[in-house]
Amino acid sequence: MAEGAGAGRLWTSIFSGLTVETAGAAATMAGETGSGSGGVTIIESAPRARFGRRRVVVAAVVVVVLGVVAGVVAWSGRGPGSSKPAAAPGPRASQLYAADGTTLIARFDDADPRESCLRTAVNDWGFFCDYVVSWWKTQAAFGGDEGERLDRLRHGGYRIVGSLDVQQQAAAKQRADQVRPVGAPQVFTLAAVEPGTGLIRTMAVNRNFRRPAAASPSRVADGSGRPLPAAAGPDAVDALVAGDANAPGDAAGPAFMMFTLAAALEGGVRLDHAIDTKKVYQSRFVIDPQSPAACSGQHFWCPANTGETAFLSGRRTMWDAFGHGVVTYFVPLEEQVGVDKAVAMAKRLGIVFHGQVDQALSQQPAMWGAFTLGVSATSALDLANAYATLAADGIHCAPLPVARLVDGAGRPVPDAGPACASVLSADVARAAVDAGRCPVGDRSAVGDGCGAAPSLSRSVRADVGRPVFGQAGLTTTRRAFSAVVGGPQLVTAGLLASVPGADGSAAPLDGGAPGTALAAVTAAEHDGLAPLPQRDFTAPPRELTAGS
Secondary structure: OOOOOOOOEEEEEEOOOEEEEEEOOOOOOOOOOOOOOOOOOEOOOOOOOOOOOOOOOOOOOOOOOOOOOOOOOOEOOOOOOOOOEOOOOOOEOOEEEOOOOOOEEEEOOOOOHHHHHOOOOOOOHHHHHHHHHHHHHOOHHHOOOHHHHHHHHHHEOOEEEEOOOHHHHHHHHHHHHHHOOOOOOEEEEEEEEOOOOOEEEEEEEOOEEOOOOOOOHHHEOOOOOOEOOHHHOOEEOOOOOOOOOOOOOEEOHHHHHHHHHHHHHHOOOOOOOOEEEOOEOOOOOEOOOOOOOEOOOOOEEOOEOOOOHHHOOEEEOHHHHHHOOOHHHHHHHHHHHOHHHHHHHHHHHOOOOOOHHHHHHHHOOOOOHHHHHOOOEEOHHHHHHHHHHHHOOOEEEOOEOEEEEEOOOOOEOOOOOOOEEEOOOHHHHHHHHHHHOHHHOOOOOOOOOOOOOOOOOOOHHHHHOOOOEEEEEEOOOOOEEEEEEEOOOOEEEEEEEEOOOOOOOOOOOOOOHHHHHHHHHHHHHHHHHOOOOOOOOOOOOHHHOOOO
16 A cells, blocks of 8 residues: 555565555565654554545344233323323434533434435534444344344433533544544544543544545546545445554554553563664664665664654663654564564554554564554544543543433443453553653652653643643654644643545645644643542552662
């Protein structure tokens, strides 16, 4: 999949005969780095996002309820003398409200509940509404299979109070459109998740929730005869914020270094673990010797540091290496820990591999060295959810779009609340968060291990006005940028990526894109935390920070 103008095509064979297409002048699936500019951390991108249209299955089910309860007479209520029984209650459409409990988002009275989401009073609520439908389909509390669950959503008369904060959502949508206007050749997605519950507070994207018009000459690349992806236009109904098999997302870059870091901490490596880094590192990972990332034609992958000149080489610890996205620190750390441990950590914290290639690589990750550089496709919601697990002391909660739920009789529905489990010790999670304070201009709770803050994000802590942690960075081709900014009570993530054209190529982001996107994520996090009492992170134990 070609990256950028003029990039050639390079086919690389990876693991057990699996073949994928990657960037010609820039990358293989094993990954590769390139030169950075302007002090921005830059990490190579892997398979580009595939913004496919969802295949919508419309199941028209008509349920007629005709029942008389033996021995019970229902009265119409016209008066004590009335002897005419009232008709048995018929099916009622379920209703979805916002977190305030009074703002109606959707009434599921269509044969396909997703069609109801196309009629929300505020268009951008449609992406959240659509996620509610997807979530509902997976919940055993609503029936034994997908068909039964959707039937109950249409006819069960449920009152669903969603997790969406409409005020925060309105501000997030406005900021998403300011990063890139609706219909721009880049998609910017924004999601905010509450640690400890998984409640989704915002889901914004610079697109209209609307079915795209049929392919027209304006939406067909010159000479290709193929329509552009659905997300290339102003209208889309794909799961752009949450991700799914048809829209797996895009590469996140340095944000994925967190999973190697957490796996190392769990394995007993401390935050003060030092590595003498060089600009280029010869790894043990094998790639195609014809790849530009190969070591002088050898089979070994040689990633290079990018970004700030002062951090291209030198002795680093986890704090400052994570703070500045030092590639040649995290690749040898990944070798020490094992790629399988890093991949498993990502899954435990909440990353879902939606794309087929990433799924295959995650199942046999031994030689997937570039995983730590964030080359797999992900979504803003998954990023926010994974970092929220760390903010919650290692308690992972599945993303949850529903705050309260009662059935047609007004009874609370059991087993439909937060689905949470401890996946990481609190001590390890707190140590990981402590390292995560470095990239966003905060300070370690146990000293000045962070050193100088990155130039791009040194003001994040001050702009949010609260203790924060997270990560931000570009891909080498400058085609995608991700940012995560989180506090103890809310984590916000954003992902900006160029949409590939019909020929598979995507233009690099302009020089101002990282700063604009990071500012939007930072502002959304500020808004979400503003009404909440101020809290700080718990300091990690000394045994995970420094030797005695």
